[in-house]
Amino acid sequence: MPTITDVCKLAGVSKATVSRVINGTGQVKESTRKVVFDAMESLQYRPNSLAQALANNKSNSIGLILSTFDGNYFGSLLREAANVAHDAGMQLIVTDGRNDSNLEIEAVNSLVDRRCDVIVLYSRSLTQKDIIDLQTRISVPIVVINRDLGEAGLHAVCFDQQFATQLAINHLLQKGHQNIACITLSLQSETGLLRHQAYQQALLEADIAISPNLTIEGDSRLASGYACCQKLITSGESFSAIFACNDDMAVGAIKALHDAGIKVPEQCAVIGIDNEPLGQYIEPQLSTVELPIEAITHAAMQMALALAKGLETLTGTQEFKGKLVVRAST
């Protein structure tokens, strides 16, 4: 690959001048600019980004760490993140944390080693404390998705889990359901815990006793929704509605109800969270709470861009609310 030195030789100028025309900085006589351009052109020269990053002490890249690449969900997130980054002329470096806190920390470190200008972190396994420790240890700014970390002086954007859950549960309550089962996400995860707690709280507020047997812990996937629902059915507990903590599990649950000969919504209503496209193409169509993942991602990326430019952005957490989407399953 040709280097700046090759361009210098061909154009008969110094590196300083070539650098000036590459970056459009400083003054360069029009005629010499042309000579340099021609040289770059004929050599098919492109500057080495690594060398630029080293010299500039900025790499023009945004590191993105995802806990997993599961679900439709992350596709939307990635697409939005990639778009924003591209439109801002920055590279997006995506890493999979594999839902393991050690690997996620390792991922952060390696992005720092690569001198990313900012890191966007969507972690399920890191605790609040882990994240705060991380940010104090490294100098690269972190934008956290899906955690409420405002008070810690960090930059974050999150989804109001409690509000979303309330929307779902209150909808079921209004439909007259009293015995509402809950298929949770992993209770190791922050989101899983918050949604489950909000479920319990919503019942309490409606003066409904909480039956521990109506909670089954899932893991977010279709198969888990199916299996948990089966457990619920064979447990003998009575329930007339299921709150699945995400759409995939809700779809799995509907299938299990169908296989057990239980009609949805007549004999059992089902509601999820996420508003995945899929929900509209199953029978019956799934009621859910919309999670505005594009908007959330967009907000996080805007913060990230500002931080990458070194702008002093105010720390704090930007919170997004869900919206109830009622379809045929409730």
Next chain:
Amino acid sequence: MPTITDVCKLAGVSKATVSRVINGTGQVKESTRKVVFDAMESLQYRPNSLAQALANNKSNSIGLILSTFDGNYFGSLLREAANVAHDAGMQLIVTDGRNDSNLEIEAVNSLVDRRCDVIVLYSRSLTQKDIIDLQTRISVPIVVINRDLGEAGLHAVCFDQQFATQLAINHLLQKGHQNIACITLSLQSETGLLRHQAYQQALLEADIAISPNLTIEGDSRLASGYACCQKLITSGESFSAIFACNDDMAVGAIKALHDAGIKVPEQCAVIGIDNEPLGQYIEPQLSTVELPIEAITHAAMQMALALAKGLETLTGTQEFKGKLVVRAST
């Protein structure tokens, strides 16, 4: 952030020595190794990857370009790619080509500028020629997913589209279907074309006349499957089976049939391609052809790793075959 110079000062040794202990190269007295380690430890020193890459002329990174982040499909691909890369101690840099050939070429260029050691390209919009031109222009080796490029002296791994389609169509034929409709992927895409051609060929081989009205062009998404199937229904053409070129569209089609009061599979059979998890959780369960995306990705990444290490790998295309998965929809 501390640099190697800081470590030198603290440890009282030269950069060469620190570099040796970082990399475990050359001879270093045990006692001085210890001193250096302690210095690195207490400074929380980590080498700057950019500087290392510049000095070594290799960046320890694999560039991955995806045409889009749509569908469940890409999640599996990304997960597998990230795993292989991580286990090999390499960074994966993921870029979205946004299904636009110019953007995809731009993406390749920027990965080259970043001095990725190898590029894995999963493109829908680049033509065969585009890719070959690209590889002749740049010196970074490219591994192509989902194209048969063996004869061009490139490295590629692909899926036997024709065989997969035959499996699906022959299955329908065996079930006694004669009028088989086809909901295609975008016919701008290589995959879309191949599957559609294979559909036609399979019919011809069975001495069945091809009715152009039984082909509707979709775009791979659930909504498109639904819409195309509706068109088919209202067209008045008669058909007893639908071959949808991917599972998402098959699911959409099944929903459309249901909404039109057409029973699956009694009145109309439906089969897809991909074997997405989703297919097992809809009613009726979807027959499909399994596309071994993990295995494909794994193979591509192994090629990439070998190329990144500078090993002379034999060029050519490694081809994967699908497997018929019969469920209730046919």
Next chain:
DNA sequence: CTGAAAGCGCTTACAG
């Protein structure tokens, strides 16, 4: 076993 020096490909004051 260890260090001085040159080099990787850029950028940026500083002189002129």
Next chain:
DNA sequence: CTGAAAGCGCTTACAG
């Protein structure tokens, strides 16, 4: 307007 020189943070022959 342009160039010589130092610097970004590493690595690696080459001497010793």
